[in-house]
Amino acid sequence: MYAFTYHKAESVADAAAKVASADDGVLMAGGMTLLPTMKQRLAQPSDVVDLGGVASLAGISVTAETVSIGAMTTHDAVANSAEVKQAIPALASLASSIGDPMVRNRGTIGGSIANNDPAADYPGAVLGLGATVVTDKRSIPGDDFFQGMFETALEPGEIIQRIDFPIPKKAAYVKFPNPASRYAIVGVMAAETASGVRVAVTGAGPCAFRETAMETALAGNFSPSALDGVTVSPDGLNADIHASAVYRAHLIGVMAKRAVAACG
C-alpha cells in the first residue's frame, strides 16, 4: 500500500471538510473494498477520511412505511435486525448473504452502494425496492443512483447519510453466488410495491438495472409462470471466467422466477 495520511472524521461535516481539503482524498466506510484495492496499489489516495467514528451514520429505524438504514450500518447489523427481518425480510436475507461473517462485521451499506461494484448485492435492493439515497446534500431516487460500472450519481465528496427503503407488499432476493467470493454472478430482487412490480438485476451488467419486460409481465400476474417466454438479451452483459454473457442472461430468467416464487 502506498503511504497516505489517515484522518478520523468526527462528524459528516468534518468528513466533508477533510476530504475537500485533501489533494486526492477518499472517504472510507468499512474499508472492505477500499483497503484491498489500495493494497493492490490500484488506488493511491493522498488522504483517507475514516467515517467509522461518526455515530450518527449508523443505525436502523423503522416506521409503518419505511426502513431507514444509516450509511455506516454493517451488513451484520442489517442481517440480524429483528425490525428489518420483520419489515423487509428480503433485505435482511440479502445482507446475510454478503461475503463472510468477518466481512459482514465491517462492511457497510453506504460503502457498498457508493462503490457500486457490478457484483455487489445491495444495489439490487436499492433498485428493486425503489429506495431513496439520502446524502448530506440531497435525496437521490434509487432509479437515478447507479450510472455505470463503479459510477454513481454522487458528486465528489458527497456523503451518503442513509438509505430509505419503502416497505414492499412482498419481496425476495435470490442470487447465484460465486462460490468463492459470494459476490453475485447474478442476483435478482423481485418486489410488489405500492408503486408497482419491480425486478432489479445485479451482477449481470456494468451496474444494477431493472428488467422492465419482466415487470410488465408480472404486473398482471405476479407468478413465476408469468415469466415464461420473457427472454433476456445477453447484449451488454458481463462475461468473465465465471460466466459468459449468454449464461448470465439465462441466469437472470432463472433467478427472477425463483425470486417471484420465494415471494410466496
Add this chain to the structure above:
Amino acid sequence: MATVSMTINGKQVTGDVEGRTLLVDFLREDQRLTGTHVGCDTSQCGACTVHVDGKAVKSCTMLALQADGAAVTTIEGLADGDVLHPMQEAFREHHGLQCGFCTPGMIMSATALAARNAAPTEADVRHHLEGNLCRCTGYHNIVKAVMAGARAMQA
C-alpha cells in the same frame, strides 16, 4: 507517524504507526503477537481473524488506526495460563488441524460463532466458516472441533 492506543488481550498498549499500517502488522511486528497469521493478505483466507470490540474481523483488512481505542483479542488472549480455552482444547482433542496455519483464525472465528449460537449444527458451522480457508482441506475435523468447542464453552 501517528500514535495508536488499544487494549490487546486485556493489556493497554500504545504505539507509533503509519496511516497504512495494518492491524495485523501492528499485532505481529510491533506487539510481537505472531499467533495471528497472514495467509492470503487479500481478505479471503481468514488466517488473520481477531476480535475487535467482540466482533470477528480480518486484521489484514483493517488499519491499526481504525482500532484506536478498541479492545482487541488475539489467539494469545484465549488460554488461561497453561489451561487451553475450550475451543482450543476441542481443536486438540478432535485433531482439528493439520499444518496448523489456519488454526488461529479458525478458532477466533469459531469462538465468535459460539458466542452467538451455543449449539451450532454442522450446517451452521460450515456456513459460518465461509471466510476461513484451510489449504490442507482438513475441514471435517475442524467442523467437529467447532461443534464440540461451542458446547464446551457453555459448560
